[in-house]
Amino acid sequence: MSRLSREHEEIYDAIVRQDSDAARAAMRLHLTNSRERLRHAHEEAEAQR
Structure with a gap:
């Protein structure tokens, strides 16, 4: 399973589970990781120019 899927x-x-604290923490981590994945992809694309 991919990191994104996890x-x-x-x-x-x-x-x-109706665990709002865990949902909030998981969402924040997901958004942080997504931002880093996008930043990394952008940097790689720029480097290939």
Whole structure:
């Protein structure tokens, strides 16, 4: 399972458990990681120019 899929699963599981603190933490981690993935992809694309 990919890291992205695991992040989505953690968010979903927390919501199903109605654990708002865990859902919030999982979402924040997901957004932080997504921002880093996008930054890295952008840097790689720029380096290939």
